[in-house]
Amino acid sequence: MNQFSIVGKDVPRNDARAKATGSAIYTDDVKLPGMLYGQILRSPFPHARILHIDTSQAASLPGVRCVMTGEDTPKVKYGNWRLFPETQDEYPLAIDKVRFIGDEVAAVAAVDPDIAQEALSLIKVEYEELPGVFDVDAAIKEGAPIIHDYCPSNISVNRKIKYGDIDKAFAESDYVREDTFHVHAVSHAYLEPCAAVAQCDLDGRITLWTSTQVPYIIQCLLASTLQMRENDIRIIKPFVGGGFGGKMELRTWEFCAAFMAKKTGRPVKFTLTREEEFLTGRRRHPMTIHSKVGFKKDGTLTAKDLKIYLDGGAYNAMGPTATFLCGNFGAMLYRYPSYRFHGQHVYTNKPPASAMRGFGAPQSIFATETQMSLAAEELGLDPLDIRLKNAQVSGDTIPDVATISSCGFIEALNKVAEMSDWREKRKTLPKGRGIGIGCYSFISGGVFNWFNTQYPFSAAEVRAFDDGTAHLLTMAADIGQGCDTVLKQILAEAFGLTMEDIRITSADTAITPQADLGAWGSRLTLMNGNAVLDAANKIKAQLFGAVSARFNLNVIHEIECKDGKVYPKGRPDRSLSFGEAVAMAQKINRGEPLVARGYYTPRNKGLVTPSFSFGAQVAEVEVDQATGVVQVQKFWTAHDCGTAINPMAVEGQLEGSIQMGLGYALSEQFVMEGGKTLNTNFLDYKMPSSMDVPPSEVVHIETYEPEGPMGAKEAGEGLAIPTAPAIADAVCHATGYRCKDLPITPEKILRAKRDR
Amino acid sequence: MKQVITLNVNGAPYAVAVYPSQTLNEVLREELNLTGVKLGCGSGDCGACTVLVDGLAVSSCLSLAVDMEGKAITTVEGLAPSGEVLHPIQESFIEKGAIQCGFCTAGMEMSAFHLLKYNPSPTEAEIKEAISGNLCRCTGYVKIIEAIADAGHKMANTGGETS
Amino acid sequence: MSLSHFDHYAPATLEEVFSLLQSKGPGARVMAGGTDLLLKIRHGALKPKYIIGLKNIRGLKTISFDASAGLTIGATALLAEVARHPDIVKHYPTIAQAARGTANPQIRNMGTVIGNLCNASPAADNAPTLLAMDAQIRIRGPEGERVLPLDQFFKGPGVTALVPLEIVTAVHVPAPPPNTGTAYLSLSARGKMDCTAVGVATMVTMTGKTCAGVRLFVGACGPVPLRAPKAEDILRGQELTEEVVEKAGTQASAESRPISDMRASGDYRTEMVAVLTRRVLREAHHRALAC
Structure with a gap:
């Protein structure tokens, strides 16, 4: 294992002080002179044709500065999947039709929010209601209402994967089982509601402050929808109060703020209410999962045939990615000699589902894990053993998908079993108590260039100064996960400097180098970390040259940066301070500042990701036999994220993931009726509170990821995956109720008990 | 009709004209620019807007500004009035990794402040109850709970006196 | 999102409250803590013209x-x-x-x-x-x-x-009679921080081994919190054996009239009334005996 000075240390976040004192500026805190306040008029119908919109009364209300509808816009469709323009199905404001309750119809900007609100009530919209479809079955039925004219089947994405001779493998299996699972939608429930502030410069260019995970994507899509040039748009990401996948697309209010700022010459701010967030916000894809798996008598996997319908809601959003990934994840964790996947993304008249922490994996792997436990039961094996027998290992390949370069899965399984006293408890826990297991694997960023960027996937600019400091510029978006801190740590380590020596400027598209695809898919540590290292290495080459010249070193010397010094390895007496070395390098270049850019784009890494994380989790539960209420007593987790650049931050990701997984398993769901979300506040959308989160123990499994910066890989999302299957397995152990349709509710547990 | 009231916020008097329908949250954020106070839900469910009024942790989104005359209001900006030296709660939140996105942080700290004022060495269960009205989506609460316990120790060691 | 506009009064005496209520008419609402009222105003369910705060009235806080x-x-x-x-x-x-x-x-x-x-x-x-x-x-x-x-x-x-x-x-x-125990239990989908889906409370007074008096009320299972008189009848004058408690739970369940909503189904609520009734009876009984 490498010896690191700063990497691997519990360094506090660089923005912690600003956040602890309340001085950190979030988008809604931005206030500009003359600023107008925007509000959005939304569709009350799940599916309707817009016959006529009359904005005249609203426009004449004193204090109203701008009213706009889709007709005022350039009518350019957008969507994140630029590589396949046919998937770009959304307008900033509805044109001709609305497709879900909350679909954006018009917007108003006024001198204060009350006037804007009043103006909304003065906009008259004539609708012709159309029949709606609210689940996959209804949407794909013959003769179902068509939601998008271009897509008469309502199936907007088809994805197939196939390898091995699957029919032969099933025929030769000793045991085959088929199950159908239903998993539900949940909310990202980030604490900061979406907000955006736009300002138009004198020369007509736009600056947009927005709560986003993807400044570069917003820049590009805002440019195309406004029919401006990319460089005419500047996106600044202030502090962001969480995203979890819910803030990774261009959204209506971002477009409207920019459009209206241009039109009125005044800054315009939009801030969503919590009700709007819950009523219309993005959510995790509900899925219907049909899975058939084959085994040999001894539990060895032979084949898997997976068919998934994703309930995408009214627009594609990040649905195409979810469709790809749930299929890729279907083949993860275990060695399937043959595999077939067919994923179909289906339109329904509901708020669009999109990316959410885990991105297709929590759904797909819930099915995987449940079936592994079911198979173990029927084959008379311990659920742990059937997993150990089939577990993927380093060097395994998944045809057409990836090669697993580092994998601590078996170690994680063994460790979590030991920590939880699995074998003993699985046999001896009394009725009403249960222990269960769930596992995960996740990606460290995506390889597939669906955004069709012309730039490297990640970039970093590093400037070194003769005062011994360095400045890191990157478009990477810190949304609370801590990438600013982690990237600083990587650079500090590379330069042998301290955290205090590094300044960072991030996520401003006018200043930071092109480009970074954003904070999603757990990509930043690996991809941006590699870009930072690339830039650092270019600087170091110059510093090493300077030191070599200064001390007249033999060219065979290895040179390193450590403890603020640059020196030949083993000869710290021949050292320059970092600042002196920078000064020397500058002199060599006749005063030119020492600046380098670094890049990372995964190449020759298959279609999915450069590296995978792995892990296993055990949950112990107690189920009240009379009320069906489940109390999780404890979680044990062993996970492999390669080098933990900042263990405290990694633990933070894990603990947050557990909260999210706990909610997914037991308490969170959208209650919907006819396309309408009924629970639009935190009282009825039941996210776990401090009273609900049980104690947990964690062990990092040490691996070194060759593709990652200093051995690091994913840690931010994968851990949202195992919690639901672990709890479901534990509930089954406690009660005999095997959940195949999340969430696990007291009513379902009692019903199952009655039915037995 | 707007009426002029005097709000005592973080020890300073502010004369401000407000509508009777304006919440304390709106006035703190929009009129006094104390944007450390957040608005997460507007219905008293998430706790991001928590401030202290006469020593009690309340939701500023469900308090009327006109009701606040003559009361002492403390916001996150008042935790470390000198600016330079932080309150032990803030220090512990930073050191223990209790902050991720930071949007719940101010409210969490105010609930912690309320708790530790009356109960300098709370049990874990007491801490959990004290922050049960403060939702967090990032941390799973684990490090927040650790930070509050740690701040309690720090405050006990300094006799509860802070800057 | 702002609240609809209203005027605000904070009188110091009840007399002033009544004269304000009289002069302002039906557009006036009194407000104590405001946590329910302001929510209703925010959601547009209420649009009062006048709010009369009660917090300044001496003696009302006692x-x-x-x-x-x-x-x-x-x-x-x-x-x-x-x-x-x-x-x-x-x-x-x-x-x-x-x-x-x-x-x-x-x-x-x-x-x-x-x-x-x-x-x-x-x-x-x-x-x-x-x-x-x-x-x-x-x-x-x-x-x-x-x-x-x-x-x-x-x-x-x-x-x-x-x-x-x-x-x-x-x-x-009132001061409870001697040998009295009370208990309340509620259930909701998310632990303790939640709106109650079912709640049952009871007060049990014992004379020796016999239940001399009992009151049993069920919350969230009807248009108002409901009394369960027939379940009380089963208990009154009886020894509170498991069998009697079991029967009373079943009866209380039969007396409740829950609806299905997003917090729980009617069937689940009905079933839980029986479970919670039995639990509060046992707990209150135990407490009554311990006095």
């Missing part, structure tokens, strides 16, 4: 206890104050428990027990226990005071026995 006269909780006494009041914790632990289980700490520092009652939600956390303990509600109007048993106060969701110009000034809970 919590008084006397071993023989019982407990009086004033209209503006906070949920948090009720939850931790030493006399309530000691002599009326179930009332303290219900107050402590209402909403979250911030709301408990703003909202009041009386406000929770006047909001008349069928799921009001403080209602079942106070009903079981035979509380009386003190109502003041311009004409003077009237006292109403709390079980005649709730008329429907959001509707009470108050007539225009009247306000509640206090709730009074």
Whole structure:
């Protein structure tokens, strides 16, 4: 294992002080002179044709500065999947039709929010209601209402994967089982509601402050929808109060703020209410999962045939990615000699589902894990053993998908079993108590260039100064996960400097180098970390040259940066301070500042990701036999994220993931009726509170990821995956109720008990 | 009709004209620019807007500004009035990794402040109850709970006196 | 999102409250903690023109206890104050428990027990226990005071026995007879921080081994918190054996009239009434015997 000075240390976040004192500026805190306040008029119908919109009364209300509808816009469709323009199905404001309750119809900007609100009530919209479809079955039925004219089947994405001779493998299996699972939608429930502030410069260019995970994507899509040039748009990401996948697309209010700022010459701010967030916000894809798996008598996997319908809601959003990934994840964790996947993304008249922490994996792997436990039961094996027998290992390949370069899965399984006293408890826990297991694997960023960027996937600019400091510029978006801190740590380590020596400027598209695809898919540590290292290495080459010249070193010397010094390895007496070395390098270049850019784009890494994380989790539960209420007593987790650049931050990701997984398993769901979300506040959308989160123990499994910066890989999302299957397995152990349709509710547990 | 009231916020008097329908949250954020106070839900469910009024942790989104005359209001900006030296709660939140996105942080700290004022060495269960009205989506609460316990120790060691 | 505009008054005496109510007419609402009222205004369910705050009225915040006269909780006494009041914790632990289980700490520092009652939600956390303990509600109007048993106060969701110009000034809970135990249990989908889906409270008075008196109330399972008289009949005069308690639970369940909503289905609620009834009876019985 490498010896690191700063990497691997519990360094506090660089923005912690600003956040602890309340001085950190979030988008809604931005206030500009003359600023107008925007509000959005939304569709009350799940599916309707817009016959006529009359904005005249609203426009004449004193204090109203701008009213706009889709007709005022350039009518350019957008969507994140630029590589396949046919998937770009959304307008900033509805044109001709609305497709879900909350679909954006018009917007108003006024001198204060009350006037804007009043103006909304003065906009008259004539609708012709159309029949709606609210689940996959209804949407794909013959003769179902068509939601998008271009897509008469309502199936907007088809994805197939196939390898091995699957029919032969099933025929030769000793045991085959088929199950159908239903998993539900949940909310990202980030604490900061979406907000955006736009300002138009004198020369007509736009600056947009927005709560986003993807400044570069917003820049590009805002440019195309406004029919401006990319460089005419500047996106600044202030502090962001969480995203979890819910803030990774261009959204209506971002477009409207920019459009209206241009039109009125005044800054315009939009801030969503919590009700709007819950009523219309993005959510995790509900899925219907049909899975058939084959085994040999001894539990060895032979084949898997997976068919998934994703309930995408009214627009594609990040649905195409979810469709790809749930299929890729279907083949993860275990060695399937043959595999077939067919994923179909289906339109329904509901708020669009999109990316959410885990991105297709929590759904797909819930099915995987449940079936592994079911198979173990029927084959008379311990659920742990059937997993150990089939577990993927380093060097395994998944045809057409990836090669697993580092994998601590078996170690994680063994460790979590030991920590939880699995074998003993699985046999001896009394009725009403249960222990269960769930596992995960996740990606460290995506390889597939669906955004069709012309730039490297990640970039970093590093400037070194003769005062011994360095400045890191990157478009990477810190949304609370801590990438600013982690990237600083990587650079500090590379330069042998301290955290205090590094300044960072991030996520401003006018200043930071092109480009970074954003904070999603757990990509930043690996991809941006590699870009930072690339830039650092270019600087170091110059510093090493300077030191070599200064001390007249033999060219065979290895040179390193450590403890603020640059020196030949083993000869710290021949050292320059970092600042002196920078000064020397500058002199060599006749005063030119020492600046380098670094890049990372995964190449020759298959279609999915450069590296995978792995892990296993055990949950112990107690189920009240009379009320069906489940109390999780404890979680044990062993996970492999390669080098933990900042263990405290990694633990933070894990603990947050557990909260999210706990909610997914037991308490969170959208209650919907006819396309309408009924629970639009935190009282009825039941996210776990401090009273609900049980104690947990964690062990990092040490691996070194060759593709990652200093051995690091994913840690931010994968851990949202195992919690639901672990709890479901534990509930089954406690009660005999095997959940195949999340969430696990007291009513379902009692019903199952009655039915037995 | 707007009426002029005097709000005592973080020890300073502010004369401000407000509508009777304006919440304390709106006035703190929009009129006094104390944007450390957040608005997460507007219905008293998430706790991001928590401030202290006469020593009690309340939701500023469900308090009327006109009701606040003559009361002492403390916001996150008042935790470390000198600016330079932080309150032990803030220090512990930073050191223990209790902050991720930071949007719940101010409210969490105010609930912690309320708790530790009356109960300098709370049990874990007491801490959990004290922050049960403060939702967090990032941390799973684990490090927040650790930070509050740690701040309690720090405050006990300094006799509860802070800057 | 802002609140619709209203004027605000904070009178110092009840007389001023009544004269304001009289002069302002039906557009006026009184407000104690405001946590329910302001929410309704925010959601557009109410658009009052005038709000009359009660917090400045001296004496309304009082919590008084006397071993023989019982407990009086004033209209503006906070949920948090009720939850931790030493006399309530000691002599009326179930009332303290219900107050402590209402909403979250911030709301408990703003909202009041009386406000929770006047909001008349069928799921009001403080209602079942106070009903079981035979509380009386003190109502003041311009004409003077009237006292109403709390079980005649709730008329429907959001509707009470108050007539225009009247306000509640206090709730009074008599001193429980000797050998009495009380208990309240509620269930909701998310642990403790949640709106109650089912709540059951009881007060049991024992004479020797026999149940001499019992009151049993179910919350969130009908338009108002419901009494379960037939279940009480099963218990009264009996030894509280497992069999009797079991039967009473089944009967209470039959007497409830829950609806299905996003918090729970009617069937689940019905079933849980039986479970919680049995549990509170056992607990109250145990406490009665321990006195």
